[in-house]
Amino acid sequence: MNAEGTSRRAWGQRLRIGALVLLAVLISVVSGSAQQTDLVQERALAYRAARSQHQAALDAWTVREQQWNDAVEEHDRARRAGDGQRTSAALIRALDLGRELDLLERRVKDQRTVLNTARASLLAALDNRIVSLNAQLGGARTAADRARLTALLRDLENQESDLEEEGQVQLVAVTYYPSIQFDMRDTPQTLGYKAQLLRSKAEQQDSVMKHIDREIERIDRDLRRNRNAQSLVTGVERYGDIQVLVGAPNRRTSPGDVRARPDSAGVARPEMTPQQKIGYLRLLRGQVEAAKRQFLQRAADFENQARRIG
């Protein structure tokens, strides 16, 4: 009796342990699956947020690029008309917009990095989910389960493929003068016109670059003369060697005030130093050169396309 009773208790204990283990396994499988679903959802949300931020940065860049392009064109027109004041105003505006364009381009790049990271995380989560669903599909007992899991798998694979495609599209750099684009309705003739327009834009960039180079040279010459004058004055005033000027004793001109100047948005900032102006002119030149390269590349693409269609 005692032996029988002991054996029954042992069996009962084993059954209880087995039931607990089974429960634990079930809970872990169910929660793991739920966690995977949550992770995909969470990363999909993060990806959508990153994508909209990237799009916002890109839109801001495009708006500024249009203003920048207008300023560069206005500068070229004013220069051809020989209007010095208009040329100078357009150049200042182009310089301001060039700086803003540069900042926005950096923001686009930063957002693109965030977007790429979010995409890679989402792809990894989708991969894990697909592997897990494939395992479930292998063990599915009913046709209804198999159909449901297959549909889920197809949906996830489509999501994955869309993400990869989006990644390819977003690799393209920011586009200058984006209003000239390929259209499905384009004939060889319209493609030729578009190529011609882009080539004339590239020539315009050449002329702007030449002017910027001359401007940099001019400021550099002025800067050197100014520095020579400033160094002489500060050098002799520093030790009071020139303090025989009239006025209150020991009066000395205070270091130059920094005047205000309005930027392209009408907001006053401290006046640029000549060195800063040279730096911004170089930045503008780089942007104009990048735009020119894009125009020539896109013109060649349009011409190739026209040849293919024609």
Added chain:
Amino acid sequence: MRTALGLLLGALLVAMPASGQNRVRELELNGGLSVEAYRGNLAAATASVVDSTDRAYAAIGEVGARGTVALLEAERRWLFLNFDAGLRQFAAGGFAVRDYAPREWVGQGALSYSELLGGWGVATARAGWRGRSVKDRPPMPLFLQPGFGISTASLKLDLSEIDRVRFDVLADLEWADYSATRLAHQLDLLDRRSQGVEVGASWGDRASVRVFGSVRNSRYANQMTFDPTDPFRRDRTVAAGLSWSIDSPVTADLGVEGTVNRSNSRRPEYDALSARSLVSVPLPFDVGATLLAVVTGKSYVNQSDFKVLVPGEEADNASVLYLDLARPIALGLDASLRLGWTRAEADVGNAYFQRFGASVLLRYRPGGF
């Protein structure tokens, strides 16, 4: 003085590494060697020693730094630190009593805060200090400014253009404290407090003209008038001037300024006229020539045998001429040859001292500032 210089350099070092070129708007380090000769056997009221020579000479070495750091550069408001400091060591000879080795420490720093006032213009508040210290100050004819500390505070309004004319108004306060020594206690006579207002109008873009007028009240707490009802010297200085400047194709700044100084003390009442020109032109072989000339004429209203002026302090008749030939020799490094001549009237009327100098200087601008 050295503490002040240390503070300035410390501020620069703090500002520099943080964000480099965006914060340092300008930076120049310079140094050089000079030889100078001095002529004139003169008395100087504030020199603690006298010497019978009328010819002296000196070899001089100097180092210095100046620059502007943007501490805040935001839309509509900005805060800048300007600094300028230097050390000059003389090895002077030719004196009858002994040779001298004067050393000058000089420095100045100013914090200026500007803010846009809607569409009206820009207001700039400035607080600054400058000072100098001279060890082993020699007798005439080697004239060196005495040591002092001067604090200033000012408020300036640059108004927006009206019919292409820009107006500016400046109000300032100044506290000057001269470093009197046991043997030259009369330097304390120059201690003063003053307040002034200057109004200017300028127009033109590449070539600009500025006319200005100013009034300044100065009070010398250590100078007696011998009038018991009004015992301390009080001056009122009215000045007016005109300057013309151009940036391209040559750099030029020409100006003339007239001054009328009236006082409750008869001795320092004077009328003066000063002309100044600064012209910098490019020459072949990348050489830039810069000429600085200042001519000052002064006449006292009341002739007096009793004068306690410091030569150069309250301007007497003087002519100053400097020619600088500079050429870049490496990236950010310029070398210059500087020739200078000064002829100034001392505190004894019609007695002039002269200074001739030649210097070789190097100017370095790190990081392309």
